[in-house]
Amino acid sequence: MRRFAVVSRGTVGEVGILPIAVAGEIRPGDSLSERLLAAAKKQGIRFQARDILVVKHKVVSKAEGALVALAEIRPSAASRVWARRYGLDARVTELALRESRRVVRRKRGVLITETRHGFVCANSGVDVSNVDGGSHAVLLPQDPDRSASRLRTELKKRLRLEIAVIVSDSFGRPWREGLTEVAIGIAGMRPLVDYRGRRDSHGYALHASIDAIADELACAAGLVCGKLARTPACIIRGFSYRPGYGKATQMIRPAAYDLFR
C-alpha cells in the first residue's frame, strides 16, 4: 500500500486522518499549540507542510476561557417555564438565548438559534458535556476564525511549516437525523472550492458545484475526534488544497440567498 503523500493538483492520492490524543484537561490560559505539539510528539506524529490540523472547538473555548459558571446565571421566567416543560436546565436555555442574535426555531424542547457569529445551530452552541461534570458551560469561541488563525501562527512559528487549521463543532441539521461536524473557524485555506465554469470529463460545464471542503474536512476529522475519547484534534494529511486566506464565515449563506429564513 502506498504511504500518505502530499499529492500534486489534478491527481488524487491517499488521505490520512491521524488522531491526536491529549492527556489531561485543557484549562483557561493553557497554550493549545504547546499542548497539541507535545501530544503529537508523544505519539510519534511529526507535522508536515500542507497538513490540516482540525481541532474540536471545545478545547479552543476552554483554552480561551470561554466558560460560564452556571451558578451565576439567573434565568428569565420564560426560560424557566420552557426548561421545566421539557426537563431542561433553564440556565443553559438562558445562556443560549444570550449568545444568540435570532431564534430560528423553538419547538418541542429544541431551541435553534443564529449565534452572534451567524451560525445556525442548537442552543447557540452552548454545551455542558465534556466540561467538568455540569457546573460550567462552554460557549463557542468568541471569534473562531481568529482562534484558528492564532493557532496557525503559533504552529508556524514553532514548526516553521505552513499548515491549515480548522476549528470544528457538531451541528444538527434539518431533515436528517444525527450531528455532523462543521468548520466554524478556519485559517490558511479557503473553505469552499468552486467548480462553476469548469467542465467535467465529458465536457459538460458544471453548475452549482461549490464544495464545502472545510465542512467535509471537519466531518472526516469527526471520525477520529470522538465524543468519549480524549482526542480533541487530528491531522488530515494528503488532501490537496490551495493554501490561502479564508474564513469559516464565508460558508454562512447571506440572508438574501437563504431560502430557509
Place this chain on the structure above:
Amino acid sequence: MRRFAVVSRGTVGEVGILPIAVAGEIRPGDSLSERLLAAAKKQGIRFQARDILVVKHKVVSKAEGALVALAEIRPSAASRVWARRYGLDARVTELALRESRRVVRRKRGVLITETRHGFVCANSGVDVSNVDGGSHAVLLPQDPDRSASRLRTELKKRLRLEIAVIVSDSFGRPWREGLTEVAIGIAGMRPLVDYRGRRDSHGYALHASIDAIADELACAAGLVCGKLARTPACIIRGFSYRPGYGKATQMIRPAAYDLFR
C-alpha cells in the same frame, strides 16, 4: 508513522481514505462490483475486512440504468416558464418534479424537493453533469439502500470479506454555502451512533449526541472522490464501526420531529 490499522473499540487509530480511480465509462448493465474490483486491483489496493467502500451514486445509477434521455421529456407549461425565467433546462425541472413527492422550496431558480425516497435536496437529485455531455440526466438510484446491499453482497462473494458499503450524493443545506456529501444508501453498518445515556470523561451524561457517522464517512470520501477526477469510489480503512444491519433511510428525520417542514 503508524500504518492504517483496524483498531479495537475504545481506542482511536489512524483512518485512511484510499481513492479508487475507474477508467472508462460505467454503462447500464455493467457490473459495478467487477469494475471496482478491477480498478482497485490495478492500483494495488487489496480490500480488507471492515473496510468501508464509499461509492458516488452516479456510477450506481449509471450501472442500474437510472438514466433518462432529455429529448424524451415534454416539460409542462409551468416548468417552461420557471426554466425560462432563471435560464434553466425546463426538461430537468420537469424531471425533478416527477421524481419528487413534495416541493420544499421553489424560489429564485432553486428547486428544493423531497424525493420519492424522502431525501430533501435540490432538483430531486436529478443531474446532467458527468453523464454524456448533456443529452441524458441521471436520477438517484431507485432504492439506494438496496443498491448498497447488492454491491456488498457481490463483494462479499468475490472477496470473502465483510465490508460495509455507502452510496453517496452531494447535497446542499440551509444556512451554509457549498455542497457536502451525504449517505443515501448503506449496507453492513448502522448510519447513526447513539451516545445518549453514556457518560463523557467527566462523568457527565451525554444528551442529544447522535452522530451521523454515515454522513461523516460520505464527507470523508468526498475529499478524494472529486467531481473532475474519475474517482467515483474510495475505501475508508481503520474506522471502527459496529457491523450490522442499517439503512440510510434511518437518517431521514420523521415528519413528526422535523422542525423545518
